[in-house]
Amino acid sequence: MSVVVRTLKPLCLAFTHMFRRVFTIKYPFQAPVIEDDYRGRIQFFPERCISCGICESVCPTAAIKLVEVKELEGFSEVKKFKKPQLDFGRCCFCNFCVDYCPSEALKSTWLVELAEYEKSKLTYTPYKLSKQPERPKLLPKPKLVKLEISKVRGAGHAPLKKERGKK
Amino acid sequence: MSLRKVKRGPKVIKTLNNLIQYVANWARLSSLWSVHFETGCCCVEFMAVSCSRYDWERFGTLPISSPRQNDLLVIEGIVSKKMAKRVKHMYDQLYDPKYVIALGNCSITGALFKESYSIVKGIDKVIPVDVFVPGCPPRPEAQIHALRMLQEKIRKENLESGAIVPKNNSESLEEKTGQKSTHSNKNKKSQEK
Amino acid sequence: MSPDLWSLIWDILQSKLFLELVFIPGIAFIALFTVIVVWAERKILARVMMRYGPLHVGKVAGILQTIADTLKLLFKEFIPPRRAHKAAYYLTPVFVASVPTLALTAIPFSKDWVVFPSDLGLLIAFAVFALSPLLAMITGWACNNRYTVIGSLRVIFQDVAAEIPLLLSALGVVMLSGSFNLVNIVESQRRLWFAFLQPLGALVFFIALIGEIERVPFDIPTAEQELVFGWKTEYGGILFGLLMFGEYITFAAGTLLFVTLYLGGYLGPSFLPPMAWILIKMGILVFLLILIRGAYPRLRIDQLLSIGWKWLIPLAILNVLVTMDLIYFYPWILGG
Numbered sequence: 001m002s003v004v005v006r007t008l009k010p011l012c013l014a015f016t017h018m019f020r021r022v023f024t025i026k027y028p029f030q031a032p033v034i035e036d037d038y039r040g041r042i043q044f045f046p047e048r049c050i051s052c053g054i055c056e057s058v059c060p061t062a063a064i065k066l067v068e069v070k071e072l073e074g075f076s077e078v079k080k081f082k083k084p085q086l087d088f089g090r091c092c093f094c095n096f097c098v099d100y101c102p103s104e105a106l107k108s109t110w111l112v113e114l115a116e117y118e119k120s121k122l123t124y125t126p127y128k129l130s131k132q133p134e135r136p137k138l139l140p141k142p143k144l145v146k147l148e149i150s151k152v153r154g155a156g157h158a159p160l161k162k163e164r165g166k167k
Numbered sequence: 168m169s170l171r172k173v174k175r176g177p178k179v180i181k182t183l184n185n186l187i188q189y190v191a192n193w194a195r196l197s198s199l200w201s202v203h204f205e206t207g208c209c210c211v212e213f214m215a216v217s218c219s220r221y222d223w224e225r226f227g228t229l230p231i232s233s234p235r236q237n238d239l240l241v242i243e244g245i246v247s248k249k250m251a252k253r254v255k256h257m258y259d260q261l262y263d264p265k266y267v268i269a270l271g272n273c274s275i276t277g278a279l280f281k282e283s284y285s286i287v288k289g290i291d292k293v294i295p296v297d298v299f300v301p302g303c304p305p306r307p308e309a310q311i312h313a314l315r316m317l318q319e320k321i322r323k324e325n326l327e328s329g330a331i332v333p334k335n336n337s338e339s340l341e342e343k344t345g346q347k348s349t350h351s352n353k354n355k356k357s358q359e360k
Numbered sequence: 361m362s363p364d365l366w367s368l369i370w371d372i373l374q375s376k377l378f379l380e381l382v383f384i385p386g387i388a389f390i391a392l393f394t395v396i397v398v399w400a401e402r403k404i405l406a407r408v409m410m411r412y413g414p415l416h417v418g419k420v421a422g423i424l425q426t427i428a429d430t431l432k433l434l435f436k437e438f439i440p441p442r443r444a445h446k447a448a449y450y451l452t453p454v455f456v457a458s459v460p461t462l463a464l465t466a467i468p469f470s471k472d473w474v475v476f477p478s479d480l481g482l483l484i485a486f487a488v489f490a491l492s493p494l495l496a497m498i499t500g501w502a503c504n505n506r507y508t509v510i511g512s513l514r515v516i517f518q519d520v521a522a523e524i525p526l527l528l529s530a531l532g533v534v535m536l537s538g539s540f541n542l543v544n545i546v547e548s549q550r551r552l553w554f555a556f557l558q559p560l561g562a563l564v565f566f567i568a569l570i571g572e573i574e575r576v577p578f579d580i581p582t583a584e585q586e587l588v589f590g591w592k593t594e595y596g597g598i599l600f601g602l603l604m605f606g607e608y609i610t611f612a613a614g615t616l617l618f619v620t621l622y623l624g625g626y627l628g629p630s631f632l633p634p635m636a637w638i639l640i641k642m643g644i645l646v647f648l649l650i651l652i653r654g655a656y657p658r659l660r661i662d663q664l665l666s667i668g669w670k671w672l673i674p675l676a677i678l679n680v681l682v683t684m685d686l687i688y689f690y691p692w693i694l695g696g
Contacts, residue, residue, distance in 0.1 A: 014408045014655035023410040024222045028315060032308045061272075061279050089275040089289075092303040112306045115298050115313035117320065119275065119291060122301055194431030197417040197424075224406065225415040227425055233589035235596035238432070262596040263437045 033145055034110050039095045041111040042086060044129040048105040051081040055097035055106060063090035064097055069126050083126035088114055109133050188325055195238065195264060196321040197227040199314070202237040204257055207244020209271035209304040221307040226314060234260040239317075242296075243304075245273040247285050251293045258294040266321070268313055269296045271304050278303065380475045384635065385464040385616075394608045395426045401650050408654035430601060438597030441503060448502030453599040456495050456606035463488040463613035468543045470626050470634035481542035482534065485617050486527060489572055492610065493519040496581065496591050499603075503594035511590030514581040514661055515574070521668030522571030522578070528676035529564040532683040533621050546625035555622040561679040562622045564672050571664065573614040574607070576653040580661050615645045 025032060046069075056064045066082035084097070084106070098106045111133040116122050148158035203213055216223050217230060231237055240261060246254055258267070269290050272278035277288045290296060297320060300313040372378055380386055399414065402425065406413025414422025440449045466481035468474045478484060493516045500512025534540060536557065537548040545554075555562045571578040582590030592603050619625060619641045628637030659667070 010655040011651060014651050017410060018404070018407045018651075020410055022407075022412060023219045024225070024412050025220065026225070026412070026415070027221060027308055027311050034306075034308075061281070087276070088272075088301040089299065090272055090278050090281065091301070092272060092278055112302065112309040113312035114302065114305075115300045115309060115316050117298060117316070119289065119296075119299055122275070122299060190431065191435040194428045194435060197428040198432045219409050219411040222406070222411040222413075224402070225412050225422070227414055227417045227422070227428060229402075229429075231589070232584040233593045235438075235594060236589070236600050238436070262439065264435075 034112075035145060035147075038110050038112075039093045039098075039108045041088070041109050041114055041133055042091070042095075042098065042129065043107050043109050043131075043133065044084060044086075044126060045105045045107070046083060046126065046130050048103045049081070049083055050103050050105075051083065052102060053082070054100050054102065055084050058096045058100045059091075060094060060096065061090045061092050063087045063092075067126065084129070085123065085125055086129055087123045089119060089122040185326060192322050192324055192326070196318040198229070199227060199239045199266070199317070200229045200231045200237045201239040201241055202231065202234055202261075203241040203243055204254060205243040206246060206250060207271065207273055209243035209273070212302075212304040212307060212310065213241060213243055213270065216307040216310045221311060223311055223314060226311075226318070228314070235262060237261055238265055240265065240267045240294075241270055242267065242274045242290050242294075243270045245277070245280055246287045246290055246293070248287055249285075251287045251290075254290065255293050266297045266317055267294055268298050268300060268310075268317065270300050270302075270310065270313075272301055273303075275299050275301060376473075377475070380473070384469055384473070385467065385475065390461060390464075390609055390612065393612050394605055395430075397608060397611070397646060398426045398429075398604075399423065400646075401653070404647070404650045405654050408651070433598045433601035436597040438595070438599050441505065441594055443504045444594070445502040445504070448498055449594075450599070452495055452499040452502060453595065453602035453606070456492075456499065457602040457609065458606075459488060459491050459495065460606055460609040460613050464609075464616065466542060467613070467616045467620055468546060468625060469638055471543060471547070473635065474543065477543070478541070480540045482530060482540045482545070482621075485542075485613070486523075486530070488613070489526075489610075490519075490523060492572075500591040503591075505594050507587045507589075507593045508591045511581045511587050511593070514587075515591060517661060518571055518574070518578065518580055518664060518668075521665050522568045522672075525564050525668060525672035525676045526568040526572055528673065529561040529568065529679055530621060531676075532558050532561040532679050535680070535683050535687060542620055542625075546620055546627060549624045549627060553622060553624045558679060558683060560675060560682070564676045564679065565618065565622065568668070568672055569614050569618055570649070570652070571668065573610045575611065575649060577656040577659050578664055579658060580664060583658060611646070611649075612642075615642050615649070618645060 051066065053066055056066050064084045064086055067085045069081065069083045093108075095108055098108050114122070146158055147155065149155050203210060205213065215221060217228075228239065234240075234257060238261070240258060242254065258265070267290075269275050273280065274290045277283070277286045280286045281288060287293060291299075298313045298317050300309055302309050305313075382388060399422070403413040403421070414425035416422065417428050418424025440446055463485045465475040466478065466484040468481075474481070476484070493512075496515040497512045500508040500510075500515075503509075533545060533554050536554060537545045539545060539548075574581055581587075582592060587593065592600060595603055616638070619638060623641050623645075625641075626634035626638040628634065628640075632640075
């Protein structure tokens, strides 16, 4: 008898699972759930940069390289200094550069959609790096969450009301 | 197996050719059956994207194990020089039209292991790559974004501007046709290497 | 064109055989069944795993997914392997797709809606089923690949293990109805379905049928984790599409045969036509088989063989003996 029960149990389980709530996030049409402090695409604030070069020396993958910036490139107010250029094809998103930066000129954002058709476009010049990451119209802003630990449900996510993206 | 481009001839034939190409492109982009070549940790994120939480079967992909039936090759993780031969072999086993996504920084440039003597610095030196997805490893969202970028690329493939394509895309289309980003050219490249 | 030709064409269009060949159980039915069942299978399996499945192709619930897949396979190239037998490589998919349709000709969709009404309808269906390992063997051998050869050998092992209990359990039905004619078998179920009269035979037939049509948990010939895609490994493009098409026609024929033998075929309350009843019963059975695919893991080949030879065949023989006893001692169950 136990053989019959053991055989039929997975079938009943599969049938009941059909009527459960769907677990999927319909990603491009629904906001993704991204943890707070997620390390995504790095943004550069040129007016804060002091060109010390710590980010270059601390980068484990040698993705950051200081390059000379010309005025034409969009930094007319900033003096001619060397600014970081980041190759996202090499960056391992460890955020050492953000942590070590003495003047907080580098910040991480939650943008993860960095795919490109060409490899050369993955190298971000200081000017491209300094741009506020533009979200395509298709992609909604991520729903920010924080870790919530309750005695009933265990570890879980709770929505965060304040959105950090607005600066 | 791309359709032949019609250079001269009546407009009807051109339109008909474009119509067939449009239907073929639509069919190709909406059923990208995928096989993945994993050598590193990125395959864990690939599993995440094909499982319940992100479920990229929504876009018509289907994991099928034989390379003969697949359209999409996903290269994940670090590729050593010994393994590069196998990657090339794997790519050759896929039937046309075939597309490649390079997942993760290891397969794009070699990332952390770039100074090593035994590593291929970028999988695009071995086989043609359609979309590069940076990340270490890339999030499932980034992979879905890459899949949609690939779909957009396929949608415009081999189409001549003017006939069925909406007006907004016509400029970028001309760029694409100028670059000759068809797959027959890519195959020649890979064979040369 | 002369009026005679027009009238001839009109007669052909009106004839029953034409309707049968084109609509039910002809081309339209097979094509529609394949399109809907492939889509439904992906959706149901996705829901069992608590996800959506195909969703964005065709706007509404991915309804155009199978059509997109078919079109893509049509626009894809296929190359025979270098050492393959070219003629066999190209021809077998056509036969794999067309031979199982012959099993549909024997199945009654209503009392007078059979393509090939015969007194040996059941044997025709079984004969067609018995052809499938031969085709798989030729396919596997023609590709000249070790995976395809192993896969085709497994098909032969499995079909021998599943075919014998299938025939033996169907014997009970034949004894009860006293005929090989499928219409007679259905008509003799007017009082009680044979599934209730001999549940053991129905169970054995069901399990053996899953093995016969090579579906999970008995999809050992195409085991994706062991052999790459079994005997279909070397096929791409529309040839692969034809192989899958043949698989789903076999699926349709198998479920229809089970419904005809055990679940009363086209019988049902009269507010719906008989054709609708057989399709509804078939749909429920297809759903059950898809759910089984979502629930159970694949068995090993030796486990399948031990189930087939050690359990199903003795149980089928026991079923035959019990049926003989029933007929001899309690003849009133036959309705006489």
